[in-house]
Amino acid sequence: MSYLVTVNRRLPYVNREISWLAFNDRVLQEASDHQVPxxxxxxxxxxxxxxxxxxxxxRVATLNRLSKLNTKTKNLLGFSPKRILNEIKSIVLRQEQHFDYLFEKEIxxxxxxxxIYVIKSGELDEEKGNYVRHYFREKIMPNLVPLILKSNYAKGEFPELKDRRIxxxxxxxxxxxKRYALVEIPTKVLDRFLQLPSSSGGRYVILLEDAIRYCLDELFFIFEHDKIEAYAIQLTRDAELDIDPNVNEKFIVALTKSLQTRGKGKPMRLLYEREIPTDMLNFLVRNMYIPxxxxxxxxxxxxxxxFISFPNIGVEDLEYQPMPPLPIAGLQLGKSIxxxxxxxDFLVSLPYQSFDYIIHFLREAAMDPKVSEINIALYRLAENSKVINALINAAKNGKHVNCLIELKARFDEEANIFWSNKLIEGGVKVSFSPLEIKVHxxxxxxxxxEHGKIQHYANLATGNFNEKSAKTYCDHSLFTTNKDITYDLSYIFKRMFGGKLNKKCRVLVPSPTDMRNKFMGLIDKEMKRARGGGEAYMIxxxxxxxxxxxxxxxxEASCAGVKIQLIVRGMCCLVPGxxxxxxxxxxxxIVDRYLEHARVYIFGNGGQELMYLSSADWMTRNLDxxxxxxxxxxxxxIQQExxxxxxxxxxxxxxxxxxxxNKKWKYATRKPAEEVHRAQHEIYRYLKAKNN
Incomplete structure (x- = not known):
């Protein structure tokens, strides 16, 4: 269990949930940065x-479960779940206040x-109001189903609010x-942002809920009333799945059933408009029986x-300037890959370089008469996946296509069930990981x-086979025919499809069998060098x-004199300095326009650096x-690149x-007259120059 703290409790260690909130605070910093469009x-x-x-x-759902453990078990955790939950609420309230300030007072x-005007219901003039009423009658009202509420409900009787719906x-x-009612805002079927006509030259946007708010009198016309008030609420539920470990043979059926209950999980957070009157909030708390x-x-x-899809109806400068994917020197899409x-060997560095190289690799494999077999492991896929299309085409062209698709990829379970069915229908042999482990x-x-022998071509990556996320996630993807790598990969695929890893690989380092010990051993070697007076470092x-x-x-390595530089995008429970x-x-x-997602592990190795790329973070779940x-x-x-x-x-x-x-995060200090360095822009220029 990852919560069982094995480090000496006198050593500094940041609780992982608090550390994650610190990462999200860095995301909020980007929204605060006036240099960002x-x-x-x-x-x-x-x-x-x-x-x-x-x-x-x-995370909060898990902490809630932990808070209900008996005292003896809680003591094993190394922290108080209740205390962490209280700390989380305090941090989130502060962050939400800053969020509201940024949106309302700055942006x-x-x-x-x-x-560009985002206008509220009370700010509509006659021209815009008439347009909104027409749109409401034609498009919105047919999708509204108001639910009239009783004054009091017994526990469990209050109408069930869907997870994360407004x-x-x-x-x-x-x-x-007073009469109360619930109205679901139909954001699943209608665009959240409605652009309004204007003769004044400005560009106006009203949100779907404000358009509804403006027309509430038409929705509740059958009730006599002097006044209508409406305030938005949103319930966030526990999203963990409860799957019986004895249903392996009917796993898809069991998972599908569990997914149907995800939207009915225990309430974790009721988010509400700050201006909601006390009597309305009390009505909710009393009848929903929420703490x-x-x-x-x-x-x-x-x-x-x-709002990630908020329309840019202004000038181009309001968004990042495009950084078109760069070609890779020596690797041409117009030739056989x-x-x-x-x-x-070739390395694709996404999103600076194009994911098309990976698609081209799979498409060529699907068509090439000399290709006999394709083995692949899939975790998250794009909505209209070209990867899936290539694999199905390969099967139709007579290739043996073996695909392990991870049904337990959190929040992608339903999509992966869909894709697994598509693959099976297309003739692909589909396998699933056992319940107790994920294939990541x-x-x-x-x-x-080739020439009477089997030649293997490999692609290994730090990120998913997902052409959509490849446009925004910084990852590395390696093409190689190295015999040691392909030998190990062939063995790993055989064991993934039909058993457990039970022998060491030549050069690849898989988990859960070898990765922890391998990295521990490499750290030990750096410590030995440091104690012997040699240069020892890790990045x-x-x-x-x-x-x-x-x-x-x-x-331990730091105390031995090893110089360690960590680049950690998200949670970091270690305290430096x-x-x-x-x-x-x-x-x-580093938090910038792209999401830093690659894992790179570099060990000094006495001047002959060892470098590993990986799909795994140093989290207990990844290693074990x-x-x-x-x-x-x-x-x-490639190593130098x-x-x-x-x-x-x-x-x-x-x-x-x-x-x-002190566990606080501060912007890296720029010395006086020091040149400005922005990594993602410099990497783009670096890769562009390499192709010239």
């Missing part, structure tokens, strides 16, 4: 909001300065009489993640008959560092409970934040 600042608010929704659905007025709690007042700690006040617009990979590796192996880039044993090992414990460790996080693959970069040219990109990130003094010994 205005529409992009709005989108960072949307990302912050979406992140927080998932945090409540998963909305600045949009207005560009003649509702209006409506109060109709006639004299001293006070779940109540979080918010701004006028809930479910803010929809197999013939090129046969001569040299991103690997593909193509077998091709470790990952999304999250929370595994207690790895944190303890890094503290503490005298006598971690004074040889620095930690930085998932099938992951770390793969060495053996081509010196990755090292150069890491060095660029270590120089970033614009979007990098550094963690201090």
């Amino acid at each position: 205005l529409i992009e600042r709005l989108r960072f608010l949307a990302i912050f909001s979406s992140n927080l929704d998932e945090f409540y659905r998963v 909305i007025p600045q949009l207005a300065s560009h003649r 509702y209006f709690l409506v109060k109709l007042i006639q004299g001293k009489r 006070q700690e779940t109540l979080i006040p918010g701004g006028l617009y809930l479910n803010f993640r929809d 197999f013939s090129q990979i046969a001569k040299s 590796s991103k690997i593909c192996l193509v077998s091709r008959r 470790l880039k990952m999304n999250s560092l929370s595994d207690e044993q790895m944190v303890l090992k890094l503290y 503490v005298k006598g414990i971690s004074e040889n460790i620095t930690v930085r996080s 409970r998932r099938v992951e693959v770390s793969f060495p970069i053996l081509d010196k040219r 990755v090292r150069d990109m890491i060095d660029i990130q270590l120089r970033d003094n614009t979007k990098a934040r550094e963690m201090k010994s």
Whole structure:
């Protein structure tokens, strides 16, 4: 269990949930940054909001379960779940207040300065009001089903609110009489943002809920009333699945059934408009039987993640300038990708370079008469997946296509069930991981008959086979025919499809069998060099560092004199710069226009650097409970390319934040007259120059 703290409790260790909130605070910082284009600042608010929704659905839900354990079991955790829940609420309330300030006091007025107006129901003039009423009657009203509420409900009888949907709690007042109703805002079927006509030259947007608010009198025309009030609410539920471990043979059926109950999970957070009257809030609390700690006040617009699609109806400068995907020197899309990979390894660095190389690889495999077999592991896929199309085409062309698709990829379970059925219908042999483990590796192996022998072509990546996320996630994807790598990959696929890993690989490092011990051993070697007076260092880039044993090992290495530079985008439970414990460790996080997602592990190795790319973070689940693959970069040219990109990130003094010994995150300090470095822009220029 990842909560069982094995580090010495006198050593500094940041609770993982608090550390995650610190990461989301860095996302909020991007929304605060006046150097970020205005529409992009709005989108960072949307990302912050979406992140927080998932945090409540998963992490807070888990803490709630832990808080109900008996005292003896709680003591094993190393922390008080109740105390952490209280700390979370305090942090979230502060963040929500800052969020509201940014949206209402900065971004909305600045949009207005560009003649883009987000207007409320009370700000509609006659022209716009008539347009809204017409749209309401034609498009909105047919999708509204008001539910009239009773004054009092027994426990469990209150109408069930769907997870993360926006509702209006409506109060109709006639004299001293009050009548309540619920109205679901139909954001699933209608666009959240309605652009309005205007003869004044400005550009006007009204949100769907404000259009409904403007026309509530038409919706409730059958009730006599003197006044109508409506306030938005949103319920976030526990999203964990409860699957019987004895239903392996009927796993898809069991998972589908569990997914149907996800939207009915226990309430974790009731977000409500801050201006809601006390009597209306009390009505909800009393009849929904929800505890006070779940109540979080918010701004006028809930479910803010929809703002990631806010339309740019202004000038181009309100968004990031395009950075078109770059070609890769020596790797041409117009030629056989197999013939090129046969001569040299190639690295695709996303999103700076195009995911089309991976699609081209799979399409060629699907058509090439010499290809006999394709093995691939899939975790998350794009909505209209070209990867799936290529695999189905390969099966139709007579290839043996073996696909392991992870049905337990959180929040992608339903999509992956859909894709698994499509693959099966298309003739692909589909396998699923056992219940107790997830397959999180991103690997593909193509077998091709050449000169009477089988030649293997491999693709190994730090990110998913997902062409949509490849446009915004920074990842690395390696093409290679290296015989040691392809030998290991062939073995891993055989064991994934038909058993457990039971022998060591030549060069690949899989989990849950070998990865923890391998990295521990590499750290030990650096410690030995440091104690012997030699140069010893590590540069470790990952999304999250929370595994207690790895944190303890890094503290031990620091005390031995090993210089450690960490680049950790998200959670980091290690505390750097503490005298006598971690004074040889620095930690930085880069949050910019793209999501830093690659895992890169570099060990000094006495001047002959060892470099591994990986699908795995240093989290307990990745090291012990998932099938992951770390793969060495053996081509010196590619190794230098990755090292150069890491060095660029270590120089970033614009979007990098550094963690201090007091556990606070501060922007990296730029010395007077020091050149400005922004890693993601510099990496783009670096890769562009390499192709010239």
